[in-house]
Amino acid sequence: xxxxxxxxxxxxWKSRLFxxxxxxxxxxxxxxxxxxxxxxxxxxxxxxxxxxxxxxLTVIGVISALFCGVFCGTxxxxxxxxxxxxxxxxxxxxxxxxxxxxxxxxxxxxGAYFLAAILLGLPLLGGFRTAAGxxxxxxxxxxxxxxxxxxxxTLVSMLSQSRSTGVSICLISFFVLFFAGMxxxxxxxxxxxxxxxxxxxxxxxxxxEDAQPNPKYLxxxxxxxxxxxxxxxxxxxxxxxxxxxxxxPGLLMLYSxxxxxxxTAAGVVIFRKKDVK
Numbered sequence: 001x002x003x004x005x006x007x008x009x010x011x012x013w014k015s016r017l018f019x020x021x022x023x024x025x026x027x028x029x030x031x032x033x034x035x036x037x038x039x040x041x042x043x044x045x046x047x048x049x050x051x052x053x054x055x056x057l058t059v060i061g062v063i064s065a066l067f068c069g070v071f072c073g074t075x076x077x078x079x080x081x082x083x084x085x086x087x088x089x090x091x092x093x094x095x096x097x098x099x100x101x102x103x104x105x106x107x108x109x110x111g112a113y114f115l116a117a118i119l120l121g122l123p124l125l126g127g128f129r130t131a132a133g134x135x136x137x138x139x140x141x142x143x144x145x146x147x148x149x150x151x152x153x154t155l156v157s158m159l160s161q162s163r164s165t166g167v168s169i170c171l172i173s174f175f176v177l178f179f180a181g182m183x184x185x186x187x188x189x190x191x192x193x194x195x196x197x198x199x200x201x202x203x204x205x206x207x208x209e210d211a212q213p214n215p216k217y218l219x220x221x222x223x224x225x226x227x228x229x230x231x232x233x234x235x236x237x238x239x240x241x242x243x244x245x246x247x248x249p250g251l252l253m254l255y256s257x258x259x260x261x262x263x264t265a266a267g268v269v270i271f272r273k274k275d276v277k
Contacts, residue, residue, distance in 0.1 A: 001089075001093040001096060001097050003089075004084065004089060004093055004094060004097035005097050005100060005101065008097055008098065008100075008101040009101065009104070011071075011074075012071070012101060012104075012105055015071070017066070017067065017070050018067065018105055021063050021066070021067060021105075021109050022108065022109055022112045023112075024063075025056065025059075025060075025063065025109045025110070025112040025113040025116075026112040026113065026115065026116045027116070028055065028056070028059065028113055028116075029052070029055065029056070029112070029113040029114070029115070029116025029117040029120070030116045030120055032051075032052045032055040032117065033052055033116070033117060033120045033121045033124060033125065036048075036051045036052050036121070036125055037124050037125065039051070040125070047125065048125050048126055048127065048128060048129045049117065049118070049121045049122070049125050049126070049127065049128050049129075050128055050129050050130045050135075050244060051125075052117045052121050052125065053114070053117060053128075053135070053138075053139075053244075054138070054142075054241060054242040054243075054244060055113065055117070056109075056110050056113040056114070057142055057238040057239075057241055057242050058238075058242070060106060060109065060110060060146055060149070060238075061149050061174050061177070061178070061234065061235060061238065062171065062174050063106065063109050064102070064105075064106040064146065064149045064150055064153055064174075065149070065153050065167075065170040065171050065173065065174040066167065066170070066171065067102065067105050067106065067109075068102045068150065068153035068154055068156070068157045068166075068170055069153065069156075069157045069163070069166040069167030069168075069169070069170035069171070070163065070166075070167055071098070071101065071102065071105070071157070072098060072154070072157035072158055072160075072163075072166055073157065073160070073162065073163025073164070073165075073166040073167060074163060075098070076160075076161040076162070076163065076166075076276075077162075077163050081094060081276055082276055085276060091268070091271050091272045092268055092272070094271075095154070095158060095264075095267060095268050095271050096264075096268075098154055098158060099150060099151060099154040099264060099267075102150040102153065102154050103146070103147050103150040103151075106146050106149065106150050107143065107146060110143075110146065130244055130245075134244060134245055135244065137246070137249045138241050138244050138245075138246065138249070140249075140253070141237070141241055141246065141249045141252055141253050141256075142237075142238065142241045144252075144253045144256040144257065144260075145234050145237045145238055145241070145252070145256050147256065147260055148234045148237075148255075148256040148257075148259040148260050148263075149174075149234050151259060151260040151263045151264050151267075152173065152234070152259065152263050153170045153173070153174075154263075154264070154267060155263045155264070155266060155267035156169050156170050156173055157169075157170055158267055158271055159267070159270055159271065159274065161276070174235075177233055177234060177235040178235050180229075180233060180235070181230065181233045181235035181236040181239060184226055184229045184230045184233070184236060185230055185236060185239060187216070187218060187226055188218065188223070188226055188227065188230060190214055190216045190217050190218065191214055191217065192213065192214060192217045193211050193212070193213055193214060194211060194212045194213070194214055195211055231248070231251055231252055231255055232255045232258075232259075234256065234259065237252045237255070237256065240252065
């Protein structure tokens, strides 16, 4: 498989899309530092690199989807996969080498963001205000989630021989995960109690309303199910990691590893049976 990885990485280094994403992530890191610097005008004591580092989590999913779709689509359109099979490479090694390349590309883009954030952020914003252990857990957990995104998009892109179709399905998959995550999180953030409030009616009389329970607040088994959906969804994980201090990082990583294993296993099985034209 080392030869396949060598070929894949050679293609990646020559890819305009890859370098465009790297430059874009570096620029995003600069933008987040500038934004945090402006925040110091109102809260100089509470703004640091902690406000900048999680910024890559907001876009790495779509970056990964685009890269996976284009990389695999080009493999099919150029006949590279067919040539690899003719040369005697197994379908398992082809699939895994593509997954590793996709994951490496996404992580390198994260590295470009970190490079900009640290080079510019350290002199302008100072050091971190969060404990090193907490920050390390966030970075480790989000790295595993990036791998889960890569595994999912590798599955999608390896099963479509059309580059445009593969890219479209990868991006659609990302936005499905994104909006599903937002809906689930919105339900989980419903307050348990509506606070008391007062207002003036049409007659000019002040009316006082007491605190009332929120009928939309999730409880019991239904709440646990929504929490499972939020934790198992890579996009939901990314939103949680933006807060740096995550309640159950071990559980989130366990779900991500599950996604990696299941999606890769399914992809390998289906790809073995696929008729490569």
